[in-house]
Amino acid sequence: MTRFWLGGYGPTMDGSAEGIGVLAGDSGREATTLAYRGPVTQTSSPSWIEPHPTLDVVYAALEDDAAVQAFARTGETALTPLGGPVATGDGVCHVAVSPDGGTLIASCYGDGRVVRYGIAADGRLVPAKEDAAAALRAALFGESDPEAPAPTPPGDGVAATDPHGGPDRASHAHSAVFLTDGRLASTDLGYDLVRFWRLGGSGLVLDQEVVLPQGTGPRHMVMHPSGHLHVVTELSCEVFTLAQAADGTWAVVSSTVASPIAQAGADFPAELARTRDGQFLYTALRGSNTVAALRVRGSGEALEPVALADSGVDWPRHHLVHEGKLLVAGQRSDTVTLLDLDERTGAPLGVRHEAQAPAPTRILHIR
Secondary structure, three states: OEEEEEEEOOOOOOOOOOEEEEEEEEOOHHHHHHHEEEEOOOOOEEEEEOOOOOEEEEEEEEEHHHHEEEEEEEEEEEEEEEEOOOOOOOEEEEEOOOOOOOOEEEEEOOOOEEEEEEEEEEOOOEEOOOHHHHEEEEHHHHHOOOOOOOOOOEEEOOOOOOOOOOOOOOOOEEEEEOOOOOOEEEEEEOOEEEEEEEEOOEEEEEEEEEEOOOOOOEEEEOOOOOOEEEEOOOOEEEEEEEOOOOOOOEEEEEEOOOOOOOOEOOOEEEEEEEOOOOOOEEEEEOOEEEEEEEEOOOOOOOOEEEEEOOOOOOOOOEEEEEOOOOEEOOOOOOOOEEEEEEEOOOEEEEEEOOOOOEEEEEEEEEE
């Protein structure tokens, strides 16, 4: 049976999700039987969820609570809290986990913070240094203070400054991805930045900033097998490709529109996903509610728009390429659609199936 965890928005964020949910289909008939099977946690607006690379643990960005939390899988489709919520920045909308499973990075849209957490051997989030003694006492002697605040983040990134100096702008960290050399890249949608970090001590050390044109709004990223970094921009409807030089620095090598008929200011790209072989990228355009397909050219350094199709949902917040098909989460339509993909051209071929689901914002395959 193919199964997926679903993140979503709850009532405090104009949604109806009660927590992390499950989308599942009957074995061998998933394309026509995928259905929402209900919530498995009672969690306020887990808008982004991310797995541990080796443990049966899932991490959730609790966007409206300014916190992150770990959940352990205790059954086929069961999750239980692995510790309580841990405080982070305002509007935390994305978490990324390092390939070695030792670090979690939270990106906070509301205040622009990029926050580093340690991850213990069992998958628990490591509390801040000032809370370590209290955590140890609680673990050894059962001592705890129910009135005490949640642990605070152990490692904030250096605050961003606006390279363009525009009026009425604010820092909005939106996502992060770990690079093959052990460093980290993050986007700042408000300041049009892609920032590169080293993990130093318990925090983050800024290595470099790549400045994109003013008003582009870099949102999400995907690493290509070639080593190039593709970045989709929410405000200008483009995809920028960055490459790493021999000295380790990064620079933009190309950019293209997500679709020739996409309209900046009316269409707002959300996720960026790729096929396993890296031949095609897909971004969904909130506004026109379409999915744009782009072909990867050369050795990964250039992109070409090839197709645009109806997503079948309202406000496609997230999408996932899975076994030659595309699943799309419609935040405002309370649906998830499954689209067939043309293996040769990469074009979406239309909606095969639609499932009802409460305010979905993230689809994560259950391993």
